Amino acid sequence: MGTTLVLGLGGTVDYEVHWDAAVIESLASRFGIRRVELTTMAPIVDERSLVVTILGFVRDGAGGERFVVSSEVVKEFSERFATEITLGGTGVRAGIALDRLGIPSVQHLVSIDDNVRRLLPASMSYVSSATEDTLDPHLIVQYPAGTTIRLDDGEIVSPSSNRLIFANDPPNRNMAITPELGDALVDAAALLVSGFNTMQDEDLLERRLIELDAVMEHLPSAALVYYEDAGFYVRRFAERIWSHLLPRIDVYGMNEDELQEYVARPVDLLDPADVASALREVHRLIPVPALLVHTQHWAVMLGTAAERHREALESAVQMAATRYRLGDAFLAADFEATRDLPRSTGGGAVASGVERLIPGAVGVPAFRIETASPTTIGLGDSFVGGFLAVYAPVRQPQP
Structure with a gap:
């Protein structure tokens, strides 16, 4: 069994704006x-189209990730708000969650600057393919439930809280893989693969996947491979991932937005039959040992290996709930305290219902958290960190 958790493939610098x-x-x-022109799918070419897209998501209460034509649009918009600079990327945020439990990780980064050096926790070492310092921030917009925006032809009210990501990040689009990753994998207990969703050049994606195939040969045979979908900018690129990585993936994770993109229809997340139907459909498309879908109400895993990961699924839901109520400012004791909080009634009905409808499925209801200032940013990433915590062979005492 390896002794490290290796998380990749790209990290980001995030500009988290405080909703106003x-x-x-x-x-x-x-x-x-x-109102009539609100959309979540039109190209974002300037600040106006960015606001149109944000309002489209707010109207629907939805979350998502979108490409912006220039980082200058991100910077211009963020300057209008109180903004906090944080680190993002699924691997990095998962690593930060692990750090709160005293669990170290090794990150694969594709970009670096003084923000990364300053903010990366000491428990997180890294290998990087970057050859120079660059800064292409990701705009993170977190809006609350019930927020009201008046427009010239009426108003919109968000039915729920959610988070949005907007970016133009050349290093992550390029996703260069350093040969040092192979050395890091020699002693890995688990490898997290995420970030290919931002790539837009299909030939380059193919080359990167061939490079990843090669470095993954260094993985111990017992190492867990977790792949997080994360919403492709070009949806058909997912098929490239499947052609290369499906035989190596043990756990394939996604959230409700990606689930609904794959089935190309809305899914009633509180209807066990509708959820089970969507899960079966996606599992036929992505036939992995454990397909995992995590939502604000529940997390469900199906496949031949699902039961093997029940403890990890519980840990993942617990970690996401802890971040939801406390952000990054939590300790291991706070994580443990979350376990005693009440669960979502509707989520429990779906979790148990799907277990009845799909043999071998494992369902875990989300926690019911009451807080005036929830954190919706990075919940999926923290979820992944909580999942991988169960497979961490090394834990360090917290200061």
């Missing part, structure tokens, strides 16, 4: 934005 409905409303008025 008055600023959004002012921008909507300035740009003359009307």
Whole structure:
């Protein structure tokens, strides 16, 4: 059994803006934005189209990740708000969650700058393919349930809270893989693969997958391979991933947004039969030993290896709930305290219902958290960290 958790493939610098409905409303008025033109799918070429897209997501209560034509659009928009600089990327945020439990990790990074050096926890070492310092921030917008924005032709009210990501990040689009990753994998207990979703050049993606195939030969045979889907900018690219990695993937994770993209229809997340039908459909498309879908209500895993990961699934839901109520400012004791909190009634009904409908499925309800200031940013990433914590062979005492 290996002794390290290796998490990749790319990290980011995030500009987390503090939601201010008055600023959004002012921008909507300035740009003359009307309800009829709201969309989440149009190209984001300037600040106006960015606001149109944000409002489209707010109207639907949905989350997502979108490409922006220039990092300058991100910087211009973020300057209008109180903004916190943080580190992102599934691997990095999963590593930060692990750090709170005293679990070290090795990160594979594709970009580096002083923000990364300053903010990366000491428990997280890294290998990097970057040849120079660069900064291409990801804009993170977290909006609350019930936020109201008045437009010229009416108002929109968000039915739920969610988070949005907007970026133009050349290093992550390029996703260069350092040969040092192979050395890091020699003693790995688990490898997290994520980040290919931001790539936009199909030939380059193919080359990167061939390179990853090669370095994964260094993995011990017993190492766990966890792949997180994370929403492709170009959806058909997922098929490239499947052609290379499906034989190596032990756990394939995604959230409700990606689930609904794959089945190309809305899924009633509180209807066990509808959820089970969608899960079966996606599992036929992605036939891995353990397909994992995590949502605000529940997390469900199906496949021949699902039962083997029940403890990890419980840990993952517990970690996401801990971040939801406390952000990054939590200790191992806070993580343990989350276990005693009440669970989602609707989520419990789906978890048990899917277990009845799909033989071998494992369902875990989300926790019911009451907080005036929830953190919706990075919950899926923290979920992954909580899952991998169960497979961590090394734990360090917290300061």
